Amino acid sequence: MTILHVAVTGSDRADGSAEAPFRTINRAAQAALPGDTVTVHEGVYREWVNPPRGGTAVAPITYQAAVGPDGRFEPVTISGAEVVTDWRPHPGAEGRVWVARVPNALFGARNPYAERIGGDWFFDRVNTWHTGEVYLDGRSMYESLTLGGVENPEVTPDSFDPQGSLLTWYCEVGDDVTTIWANFGGVDPAEHEIEINARTFVFWPEATGVDHITVRGFTLTKAATQWAPPTALQEGLIGPHWSTGWVIEDNTITDSKNVGVSLGKEASTGQNEAAAGPDGAKGGTQREREVIQRALFLGGPAVGEPHPWHRDHVGSHTVRRNTIRDCEQAGVVGHLGAAFSTIEDNHIFRIHVKRQWHGAEVAGIKLHAAIDTVISGNTIHHTHRALWLDWQAQGTLVRRNVFYASTAEDFMVEVCHGPYLVDSNLFLSPWAVKDMSSGGAYVHNYVAGRIANCTEHQRYTPYHVPHSTAVYGVSNILGGDDRFLNNIFVGDRPSAGADGADGHEEPALASFWSGAIDMDGVPGQATFTPTPVGTSQYDAYPTPQEYPNERGSDLAGPRLPVRVEGNLYAEGAEPFRAEFTALVVGASPLRVEVVDAEAGTIRVEVDRTDDLPVVDPVTTARLGTSYQAEMPYTNPDGSDLDLSTDVFGIPRDPVVPGPFAASVAGRTLAAPGSSGYARASRRTLSAAPPPSVTSS
Structure with a gap:
C-alpha cells in the first residue's frame, strides 16, 4: 500500500514520493492501485480528476487532502474553472461591460457556452441557458439571454439575492473563439479574480464500474454539469458514475451548475427519450419504468455493457460530513445508484437560489429508488424543496434531520409504496410534507408546517422484493397505509385555546403541483385540501378498524387506512x-x-415538561408491515429498529412525543458538514445557549 503525493510544486515526471511529488492529481490516479492513498498538498488544482480504476471493499483507493500538524486538512481546491484575465472594455459601455475572447480549445469536447441546459422534466423549453458560468471572486454571476441584459441588467425577481442578480454575463460561440460579455457591477476585473467554467466534472470517472474510492478533505468547486433527470445520465460535480462503495466525506462542494453529488444512473439505459420524442410519444412515466427494466437487465462488462442494477455492483455509497451549497438543481441526486447508501451529517443549503429556470428535479436531496437508503443527521435549508423521495422509497430511513427555509416544502414523497420511516426530524418550514405516497411511518417528529396529501391513480410505479432491486409488483397510489405516532405538531395560531377553536378560513381545493394540471399529458387528479398544521388532512381516510367495512369504503373509496396515535397538537x-x-x-x-x-x-427549549404526556414506545412490531411490499419497518440489514434515543442521542425515558427526550431543557443544535479536521465530528450539540438566547 503506497502513499502517492501531489503538490503544486511537483512534476508529473516525478515518482510521486513525498520528496518528488506529482504535479496533478490525475497523474497520481494513473499510478494508484487498490489500497493506495493519494495525498494532495495545499494549493489549487484546475483539472478533471478521472480515476481509471477503483479499489476493493477491503482495499479502497483514497484521495485526500494532506493533514497538517494541527490535525486539519491543508486547504486543497480542485476546480473545474479557469481564470480569465484578458478582459477589455466593451465599446459604448466602458466601465460597465467588459468582454473576453476565449479559445474554444480550452474547453475540449464540451464547450459549456455552447451546451444548452435541458432534458426530461426541465420546464424551460423556450430560452437557451448554458452550462457555463462566470465567477467574480468566487461568486457566480447570472446568465443573460441577450447582450442588452448585460448592458442594462434587471433584477431576477425570484432570486434569493436580487442585488446579486444584477451581475450578469452573456456569451456567443464561434468556430474558434467563445466571446463572453460581463457586467461586474462597476468593478475593474483586473483587480479581481474572474473565473469561467471550463470542465463538466471535477471528480468523476469516465468509465462505469470504478468501485471503492474515498474522496476526503477537499474543496471541490465549479463544474459545468448538465440537467440530471432520472431518465438520463445524471451528471454531478463529483460522483461514482454507476459504481459501488464510494465514500465522499469531509469536503466542501460548491457551485455546480446543476448537481453537486450525483449517485445516479448512467447513459445507456436511457437519455432524455421523453423530451426528445415527438408529440404524442411515450411520456416520462413510461420511459422511467423502461429505464428501471433496462438497468435490471444490463449484461455487464462481459458483453460490453455496464453492470446491472444490483447491490453487488451499484450503490452502497456513503456521503457524509460534507458542506454542499450553491448548486442550482440539487445538492445530492440519484436514481437507482443511491440504493443501499447512507447520506448523513451533511450541511446542504443555497440550492436553486438563482431561480432563472426550473424543473421537476430540484431539491437539496432528490432521490429515486432510495431502497434501504439512510438519510440521517443532515441540516438542509434555503432550498426550493429540502428532501424529495420520488418512486420506490422502500426500506428508506429519514432520521434526525433539520429542515427549514424551504420555499416549497421540507419533504416530498412521491408515488412510493413504502415502507419508509420518517423519525425524529425537525420540519420548520411553512409547508412540512407533501405526501403522494403510501406506507410511511412518521414517528417522533417536530412538525411546524402543513401537510398536503393526495392519491395518484394515473401513475403506476414499482415496489420491490425486500432489501433487493428485484421488482415485486407495480401499483398506483391508493393513499393511506401511513402511521403518525408520537409527533408534536405546532401550528401558527398561538392564541388558540386548548381545543384549537379560534376560527380559520374554510379550506379550498388546491393543485398539488402549484398550478400544473397534467402529468405526461394526462389531466392531473393530484389535488388536495389545505388544512391547518396537524393530521386533519387525513380525515377522509379510514382507520384500521373502519377498513374495509362499509363505512371505510364510503370514507375512502380505494384509500388505505391510517393509524394516528399519541401525538401532541x-x-x-x-x-x-x-x-x-x-x-x-x-x-x-x-x-x-x-x-x-x-x-x-x-436552539431547542423545553418550557413545560408536564405538558408532555407519556406515550407508548414505537417498535418494528408496532409499526406492522406496509400494504404493497408486505415488508416490516426495519433497518437496512433487516434488524429491528431502535427508537429508544432522541435526536441528541439521549434515552427516551420516559417516552414522550416529539424528537426530544423529556430530560432536555435547553440545547443548541449546530449544523454538521466539513469541519476541516481529518477526523470530523458529527453534528455538534451544546447544553449552553448562544449569547442571544436565554436558557430554560
Missing part, C-alpha cells in the same frame, strides 16, 4: 378525527428557534 394544530389519544394544548411546551439561519444553528 399545539397552537392551533388539529388532530385526525379519530385520534382518541391526541393531546391538544394551547401554547407549545417546546420552542424551536433558528438562531443562525446561514450557519444552520437551532
Whole structure:
C-alpha cells in the first residue's frame, strides 16, 4: 500500500514520493492501485480528476487532502474553472461591460457556452441557458439571454439575492473563439479574480464500474454539469458514475451548475427519450419504468455493457460530513445508484437560489429508488424543496434531520409504496410534507408546517422484493397505509385555546403541483385540501378498524387506512378525527428557534415538561408491515429498529412525543458538514445557549 503525493510544486515526471511529488492529481490516479492513498498538498488544482480504476471493499483507493500538524486538512481546491484575465472594455459601455475572447480549445469536447441546459422534466423549453458560468471572486454571476441584459441588467425577481442578480454575463460561440460579455457591477476585473467554467466534472470517472474510492478533505468547486433527470445520465460535480462503495466525506462542494453529488444512473439505459420524442410519444412515466427494466437487465462488462442494477455492483455509497451549497438543481441526486447508501451529517443549503429556470428535479436531496437508503443527521435549508423521495422509497430511513427555509416544502414523497420511516426530524418550514405516497411511518417528529396529501391513480410505479432491486409488483397510489405516532405538531395560531377553536378560513381545493394540471399529458387528479398544521388532512381516510367495512369504503373509496396515535397538537394544530389519544394544548411546551439561519444553528427549549404526556414506545412490531411490499419497518440489514434515543442521542425515558427526550431543557443544535479536521465530528450539540438566547 503506497502513499502517492501531489503538490503544486511537483512534476508529473516525478515518482510521486513525498520528496518528488506529482504535479496533478490525475497523474497520481494513473499510478494508484487498490489500497493506495493519494495525498494532495495545499494549493489549487484546475483539472478533471478521472480515476481509471477503483479499489476493493477491503482495499479502497483514497484521495485526500494532506493533514497538517494541527490535525486539519491543508486547504486543497480542485476546480473545474479557469481564470480569465484578458478582459477589455466593451465599446459604448466602458466601465460597465467588459468582454473576453476565449479559445474554444480550452474547453475540449464540451464547450459549456455552447451546451444548452435541458432534458426530461426541465420546464424551460423556450430560452437557451448554458452550462457555463462566470465567477467574480468566487461568486457566480447570472446568465443573460441577450447582450442588452448585460448592458442594462434587471433584477431576477425570484432570486434569493436580487442585488446579486444584477451581475450578469452573456456569451456567443464561434468556430474558434467563445466571446463572453460581463457586467461586474462597476468593478475593474483586473483587480479581481474572474473565473469561467471550463470542465463538466471535477471528480468523476469516465468509465462505469470504478468501485471503492474515498474522496476526503477537499474543496471541490465549479463544474459545468448538465440537467440530471432520472431518465438520463445524471451528471454531478463529483460522483461514482454507476459504481459501488464510494465514500465522499469531509469536503466542501460548491457551485455546480446543476448537481453537486450525483449517485445516479448512467447513459445507456436511457437519455432524455421523453423530451426528445415527438408529440404524442411515450411520456416520462413510461420511459422511467423502461429505464428501471433496462438497468435490471444490463449484461455487464462481459458483453460490453455496464453492470446491472444490483447491490453487488451499484450503490452502497456513503456521503457524509460534507458542506454542499450553491448548486442550482440539487445538492445530492440519484436514481437507482443511491440504493443501499447512507447520506448523513451533511450541511446542504443555497440550492436553486438563482431561480432563472426550473424543473421537476430540484431539491437539496432528490432521490429515486432510495431502497434501504439512510438519510440521517443532515441540516438542509434555503432550498426550493429540502428532501424529495420520488418512486420506490422502500426500506428508506429519514432520521434526525433539520429542515427549514424551504420555499416549497421540507419533504416530498412521491408515488412510493413504502415502507419508509420518517423519525425524529425537525420540519420548520411553512409547508412540512407533501405526501403522494403510501406506507410511511412518521414517528417522533417536530412538525411546524402543513401537510398536503393526495392519491395518484394515473401513475403506476414499482415496489420491490425486500432489501433487493428485484421488482415485486407495480401499483398506483391508493393513499393511506401511513402511521403518525408520537409527533408534536405546532401550528401558527398561538392564541388558540386548548381545543384549537379560534376560527380559520374554510379550506379550498388546491393543485398539488402549484398550478400544473397534467402529468405526461394526462389531466392531473393530484389535488388536495389545505388544512391547518396537524393530521386533519387525513380525515377522509379510514382507520384500521373502519377498513374495509362499509363505512371505510364510503370514507375512502380505494384509500388505505391510517393509524394516528399519541401525538401532541399545539397552537392551533388539529388532530385526525379519530385520534382518541391526541393531546391538544394551547401554547407549545417546546420552542424551536433558528438562531443562525446561514450557519444552520437551532436552539431547542423545553418550557413545560408536564405538558408532555407519556406515550407508548414505537417498535418494528408496532409499526406492522406496509400494504404493497408486505415488508416490516426495519433497518437496512433487516434488524429491528431502535427508537429508544432522541435526536441528541439521549434515552427516551420516559417516552414522550416529539424528537426530544423529556430530560432536555435547553440545547443548541449546530449544523454538521466539513469541519476541516481529518477526523470530523458529527453534528455538534451544546447544553449552553448562544449569547442571544436565554436558557430554560
